[in-house]
Amino acid sequence: xxxxxxxxxxxxxxxxxxxxxxxxxxxxxxxxxxxxxxxxxxxxxxxxxxxxxxxxxxxxxxxxxxxxxxxxxxxxxxxxxxxxxxxxxxxxxxxxxxxxxxxxxxxxxx
Amino acid sequence: xxxxxxxxxxxxxxxxxxxxxxxxxxxxxxxxxxxxxxxxxxxxxxxxxxxxxxxxxxxxxxxxxxxxxxxxxxxxxxxxxxxxxxxxxxxxxxxxxxxxxxxxxxxxxxxxxxxxxxxxxxxx
Numbered sequence: 001x002x003x004x005x006x007x008x009x010x011x012x013x014x015x016x017x018x019x020x021x022x023x024x025x026x027x028x029x030x031x032x033x034x035x036x037x038x039x040x041x042x043x044x045x046x047x048x049x050x051x052x053x054x055x056x057x058x059x060x061x062x063x064x065x066x067x068x069x070x071x072x073x074x075x076x077x078x079x080x081x082x083x084x085x086x087x088x089x090x091x092x093x094x095x096x097x098x099x100x101x102x103x104x105x106x107x108x109x110x
Numbered sequence: 111x112x113x114x115x116x117x118x119x120x121x122x123x124x125x126x127x128x129x130x131x132x133x134x135x136x137x138x139x140x141x142x143x144x145x146x147x148x149x150x151x152x153x154x155x156x157x158x159x160x161x162x163x164x165x166x167x168x169x170x171x172x173x174x175x176x177x178x179x180x181x182x183x184x185x186x187x188x189x190x191x192x193x194x195x196x197x198x199x200x201x202x203x204x205x206x207x208x209x210x211x212x213x214x215x216x217x218x219x220x221x222x223x224x225x226x227x228x229x230x231x232x233x234x
Contacts, residue, residue: 035220037155044205044227045147045155050220056210088155092216098171099145099157099219 003028004089004102011108016079020105022072022089028100032092034072036065037101039086048087049074081109112136114144114206114225121231122196129192130228132206139187140164143209145221146180146191150202160209160219163189169216196232203227 005023012018022034036049047056049065052072064075072089089102117131132144146158159170163182182189189206207221
């Protein structure tokens with residue numbers, strides 16, 4: 001049972017925007033950096049966002065990350081069919097002495 | 111090109127041992143931590159632990175401590191994850207992933223390069 005809660009699914013039409021929330025506690029999100037991963041069907045996860053809002057090279061600026069208090073948010077603008085995937089947040093949990101992933105969110109492009 | 115190449119799919123019986131591998135290339139293998147992540151069928155990602163091939167330092171998730179062992183052979187730039195006695199519940203995809211940046215700051219862990227995964231199936 002993950003300690004980082006994400007909505008099970010979000011959806012929007014092509015070109016629209018979706019946001020995915022990642023909710024935790026102070027020992028997790030508030031005091032540590034959050035990263036976000038995209039898992040396309042049948043492939044390994046891919047890093048989208050690190051240190052709450054930074055994008056690795058090669059990740060388009062359609063993807064954005066933010067954090068406020070005990071929640072983090074991934075935003076995807078200009079939604080494309082190729083964005084259909086599972087998305088996971090992750091952060092260090094000091095109370096568990098463990099890195100933890102969120103419950104995962106499936107993005108569907110209508 | 112920086113990449114992690116993992117060993118092939120495995121089918122084992124309960125009680126057997128197993129060691130899967132993750133070979134790094136295109137970067138200084140001993141300078142980056144390697145993490146291991148489990149994904150059970152139809153489920154989410156679970157962090158198992160992280161290992162430093164340079165000095166063999168490690169951090170295990172409490173959920174996996176004592177259940178698996180992480181190690182590495184620097185001479186062939188390969189990290190390993192091993193089990194001494196497999197259970198059916200070990201059936202999963204296992205990913206290795208490189209920690210972004212050479213140093214480990216627990217509050218800033220993220221994984222920038224992932225292997226393709228090794229599928230492990232345990233069945234009698």
